[in-house]
Amino acid sequence: xxxxxxxxxxxxxxxxxxxxxxxxxxxxxxxxxxxxxxxxxxxxxxxxxxxxxxxxxxxxxxxxxxxxxxxxxxxxxxxxxxxxxxxxxxxxxxxxxxxxxxxxxxxxxxxxxxxxxxxxxxxxxxxxxxxxxxxxxxxxxxxxxxxxxxxxxxxxxxxxxxxxxxxxxxxxxxxxxxxxxxxxxxxxxxxxxxxxxxxxxxxxxxxxxxxxxxxxxxxxxxxxxxxxxxxxxxxxxxxxxxxxxxxxxxxxxxxxxxxxxxxxxxxxxxxxxxxxxxxxxxxxxxxxxxxxx
Amino acid sequence: xxxxxxxxxxxxxxxxxxxxxxxxxxxxxxxxxxxxxxxxxxxxxxxxxxxxxxxxxxxxxxxxxxxxxxxxxxxxxxxxxxxxxxxxxxxxxxxxxxxxxxxxxxxxxxxxxxxxxxxxxxxxxxxxxxxxxxxxxxxxxxxxxxxxxxxxxxxxxxxxxxxxxxxxxxxxxxxxxxxxxxxxxxxxxxxxxxxxxxxxxxxxxxxxxxxxxxxxxxxxxxxxxxxxxxxxxxxxxxxxxxxxxxxxxxxxxxxxxxxxxxxxxxxxxxxxxxxxxxxxxxxxxxxxxxxxxxxxxxxxxxxxxxxxxxxxxxxxxxxxxxxxxxxxxxxxxxxxxxxxxxxxxxxx
Numbered sequence: 001x002x003x004x005x006x007x008x009x010x011x012x013x014x015x016x017x018x019x020x021x022x023x024x025x026x027x028x029x030x031x032x033x034x035x036x037x038x039x040x041x042x043x044x045x046x047x048x049x050x051x052x053x054x055x056x057x058x059x060x061x062x063x064x065x066x067x068x069x070x071x072x073x074x075x076x077x078x079x080x081x082x083x084x085x086x087x088x089x090x091x092x093x094x095x096x097x098x099x100x101x102x103x104x105x106x107x108x109x110x111x112x113x114x115x116x117x118x119x120x121x122x123x124x125x126x127x128x129x130x131x132x133x134x135x136x137x138x139x140x141x142x143x144x145x146x147x148x149x150x151x152x153x154x155x156x157x158x159x160x161x162x163x164x165x166x167x168x169x170x171x172x173x174x175x176x177x178x179x180x181x182x183x184x185x186x187x188x189x190x191x192x193x194x195x196x197x198x199x200x201x202x203x204x205x206x207x208x209x210x211x212x213x214x215x216x217x218x219x220x221x222x223x224x225x226x227x228x229x230x231x232x233x234x235x236x237x238x239x240x241x242x243x244x245x246x247x248x249x250x251x252x253x254x255x256x257x258x259x260x261x262x263x264x265x266x267x268x269x270x271x272x273x274x275x276x277x278x279x280x281x282x283x284x285x286x287x288x289x290x291x292x293x
Numbered sequence: 294x295x296x297x298x299x300x301x302x303x304x305x306x307x308x309x310x311x312x313x314x315x316x317x318x319x320x321x322x323x324x325x326x327x328x329x330x331x332x333x334x335x336x337x338x339x340x341x342x343x344x345x346x347x348x349x350x351x352x353x354x355x356x357x358x359x360x361x362x363x364x365x366x367x368x369x370x371x372x373x374x375x376x377x378x379x380x381x382x383x384x385x386x387x388x389x390x391x392x393x394x395x396x397x398x399x400x401x402x403x404x405x406x407x408x409x410x411x412x413x414x415x416x417x418x419x420x421x422x423x424x425x426x427x428x429x430x431x432x433x434x435x436x437x438x439x440x441x442x443x444x445x446x447x448x449x450x451x452x453x454x455x456x457x458x459x460x461x462x463x464x465x466x467x468x469x470x471x472x473x474x475x476x477x478x479x480x481x482x483x484x485x486x487x488x489x490x491x492x493x494x495x496x497x498x499x500x501x502x503x504x505x506x507x508x509x510x511x512x513x514x515x516x517x518x519x520x521x522x523x524x525x526x527x528x529x530x531x532x533x534x535x536x537x538x539x540x541x542x543x544x545x546x547x548x549x550x551x552x553x554x555x556x557x558x559x560x561x562x563x564x565x566x567x568x569x570x571x572x573x574x575x576x577x578x579x580x581x582x583x584x585x586x587x588x589x590x591x592x593x594x595x596x597x598x599x600x601x602x603x604x605x606x607x608x609x610x611x612x613x614x615x616x617x618x619x620x621x622x623x624x625x626x627x628x629x630x631x632x633x634x635x636x637x638x639x640x641x
Contacts, residue, residue, distance in 0.1 A: 068637050126510070133514035134499075153454075155516065156500050156641075234503035235510075239460035240639050246503065250636075253363045254462045255629050256390055 045262035052259055059263035069247075069264075073271060076227050076244040079162070080275070083226035084219050086166040087173040091218065095177035113174045121168060125232045128164035129155055132236070156238035164236045169225045173218040180214020181207070216283035220276055227272065244268045324354030325564040327380040328365045333529060334382070335359040337586045346571040353564055362387035369396050369556055379559040380568055384426075384464045385621035386628070388552045392419050397554040401566060407573035407592060412609055414618050415591035420554035423572040424581070425589040427605060427616070428465055428547040431522030433512060435536045444473055444542050447519060448494060456497040457508050457517030460639070461632045465505045468547045469521045470631065471619055476544055481623035484631060491639060498641045512537050528587045528600070539604055545617035546605065548589075 048058035063069045098109045116124055131137045132154040139151040154160040184207065192202040208215075230245040237243065244264065252261035329338045335357060343355055360368075362383045369376045373396070383391060391397050400420050402408040408421055415422035430441045436455075441447075447456050459466040474480065474487030499517045502508045509526060511517045513535050524546075527539045553572055555565045571577055578590035583599055590597075593609045606612035 068633075129510055129514060133516050135515040153499070155514075235507060237503075238501055239462070239503040239507075240501035240641055242636055247636075250462055250632060253361075255632065256363070256366075257629065 041262045041265055044259055045266050047259040050257050050259060059260045060267070062260065063263055063267055072242050072244060072247050073267070075242075076268075077271060077275065079158070079165075079233075079243060080223045080227035082158075082162045083165040083169060084173075084223045086162055087170055087222045088215065088219065090166065091170055091173040091177060092215075094174050095181050095214075098178050099181045110178075113171050113178075116168065117171050121229070121231055122235075124168050125164060125235045128160070128167070128232075128236055132160045132164070155236055156241070158237075158241070161233065161237045161241070165226045165229060165232055168229065168232055169222045172221040172225055176217040176221065177211065177214045180211045180217070184210045213283060216279050220279045223275060223279070224272060323560070324356045325380070325561045325568060326356050326358050326378050327382075327568060328368075328378045329357055329359050329382050330361070331359040333525060333586075337581055337588060341580045341586070342568075342572055342577055345574070345577045346568050349571060350564065350567050353567070355564075355568070362391075366391050366394070366396065370394065374558055375560070376556045376558055378556055379561045379565040381420075381554045381556055383420075383552050383554065385549055385552070385619070386464055386467070386625055388420065388550075388554070389621055389625055391554065396557055398557050398559075398562070400555065400569070405566075405570060405573070407570060407575070410575070410594050411573065411591050412593055412613065414548075414613075415550060417550070417552055420552045421569070421573060422550035422552045422591050423569070423578065424551045425591060425616070426464075426549040426551055427524040427541070427589055428468060428521055428549070429524065429539055429541040430519065431508075431512070431527050431537055431539055432519040433515075433536050434538045436518045440538065440540050441519060442540070442543050444476055444521075444544055446542075447521075448490075448497065450497075452497050452519055454497065454499050455518040456494065457500045457502060457511050457520035458494075458498065459502045459505050459508060459521075461628070461635045462503070463505050464549055465521065465523055467624060467628060467631070468549060468619055470635075471624060472544065472547055472617065475617075481620045482627070484627075488634060488638065491635075495639075495641055501639060501641065509535075524589070524605070525587060528585075532585060541605060541615055545615055548616035548618055550591075550618075 044052055045059055046055060046057065048054045048056035094109065094113065098106055101109065129136075133139070134151040134153075136154070138154065139148075142148045143151065188206055188210070189202050192206045193199070197205065227243070228245055230249065233241075233243050234246055248261050248264045248268070251257045251264060327338070327343075329335050339357060343357065346355060347353065358378065362381075365378060365381045365383070366387060369378055369381070369391075376396075381391060381397065397419055399418055400408070402416070402418065402421075408416060411421055415425075430444070430446070432441055434440070446452075458469070461467045461470060470484055470487045470491070471479075471481055473490045474484040477486035477490055479486040500511050502511060505523055505526060508517070508520050508522060509530050512520075512530065522537075522539065524539050527537050530537050553569050555562060555569065559565055573592060575590075575592050575594040578588075578592045578595045580586075581588040582590050582595060582597070582601055587600055589601060589605065589612075597605075597607055597609075597612070606615050
């Protein structure tokens with residue numbers, strides 16, 4: 001017994017190695033509740049008929065050769081890009097401000113950023129219906145100022161949807177940005193300024209490249225959340241704007257065409273994976289760019 | 294017994310498993326499980342149907358497990374041999390799917406007390422209809438001064454940018470499309486005229502909602518002033534103080550049967566039958582017809598009264614005259630291609 005204890009003390013485990021055992025519970029849960037259903041989804045999608053008895057690639061061919069389905073995929077990916085861009089442009093200054101504020105203001109900013117996360121997405125979405133509606137806040141203000149005669153149509157339009165999604169997903173962008181900008185040594189911008197760079201030059205040459213990891217993380221999160229936001233898409237976007245989640249729901253739920261719905265999910269999954277891979281490649285290149293300067 | 298760590302952990306795991314999978318400890322006898330719909334249906338069934346069933350059957354245990362038709366079908370399909378649900382409730386479309394997939398028992402009409410009292414449309418051998426859902430015209434009485442009388446009123450120029458509809462995902466949206474096709478000479482087998490009519494409706498359309506529930510929000514926000522709507526949904530809005538009125542169009546209000554079914558291989562067949570009997574009984578249907586539920590009865594022995602008598606029909610004879618029933622078997626055959634066409638063509 002004594003020798004065993006001494007042996008353990010004298011020969012500590014390699015600190016760089018790790019024990020897989022600790023990851024086992026989560027790993028098993030993942031395998032059962034994520035990998036297995038995904039495999040089932042793939043299996044289902046490889047059938048040509050709704051009863052899933054005839055094997056074939058028919059569902060994929062149907063989707064990939066149908067201009068309408070491809071347009072739905074395209075408009076979904078575009079919607080994600082618009083929302084991500086809006087979040088980035090609006091969110092970056094907030095994260096910037098956070099790093100340049102005193103601690104009391106920082107608490108306030110973090111509160112304001114996190115507040116939307118504390119209410120359900122359904123509540124936030126309904127708030128946007130109230131804001132954008134025909135008798136909503138924006139229309140009544142514009143009308144009382146005499147700027148417009150008849151109310152503008154804002155809900156059930158792409159613009160309204162982008163605005164609502166951008167607000168709903170904003171915390172996902174701002175939080176990683178705050179972390180990334182916080183890691184930048186404030187002396188760097190001073191150094192840049194003392195070497196004669198203007199504030200815009202400092203921003204584009206120093207701050208932006210160094211905050212790139214946060215931008216990439218924020219964009220990935222916002223993008224994935226925006227394109228899959230079934231509730232906001234259907235409540236603010238309406239029934240005539242078709243995006244992938246609603247298309248999927250329609251096929252699976254209303255039409256009970258599970259193999260086609262499964263194929264849609266798999267295609268959607270790969271499209272999103274491709275975008276995420278693109279983001280992380282950009283991220284790696286940007287890191288190299290940041291290191292080089 | 295030594296209480297060491299290992300033994301404690303094992304007991305904890307066992308307890309946890311029993312909690313997570315209650316089926317382990319419940320050998321065979323489980324209570325009757327009734328999958329009703331969520332929302333106002335659940336409220337109505339909890340308050341009226343369940344107590345009536347308990348009273349008639351010596352406090353037999355029953356559990357309400359509210360979920361959408363589609364989920365009911367998926368759950369029963371996943372465990373056909375020992376289904377987790379005993380009684381299902383369906384709209385016409387999903388009912389045909391459930392019957393087609395062999396998930397339901399024929400209803401034992403010969404030993405039923407109430408089956409023969411139902412109006413003929415409700416006497417379905419695979420599962421009777423205890424209630425109707427009724428779709429007519431909904432409008433905002435504050436902005437629409439002369440109440441509409443016909444589906445055709447939706448096309449009037451005065452409703453430019455004021456009309457709301459739903460897409461074809463819902464029973465309501467699909468049923469309505471069939472009805473406007475019929476108005477112009479089409480049928481359940483041919484809705485081309487309906488699509489032409491939709492095309493002409495575009496200048497009037499303010500919104501195509503993703504589901505009937507969203508129409509309610511649009512009324513509340515003043516986004517739309519007139520739309521096809523579900524009688525029961527409108528009553529709920531009215532009770533909340535939203536200015537909406539329901540009117541049955543002269544072409545006839547669309548009536549959807551909500552059918553109730555005994556699930557095949559259910560371990561509680563007898564109790565399931567008893568629950569359905571309670572749902573068909575004039576007593577339960579009368580209570581559910583009155584405020585605040587206002588659910589349209591199918592039993593001819595129920596005397597119509599209240600709001601339903603005022604707005605819809607005074608008795609079953611008038612009800613049959615004013616209601617239009619649709620052939621969902623025919624509708625289901627082509628629904629997929631209609632949804633596809635709607636997806637492609639209806640952009641505003």
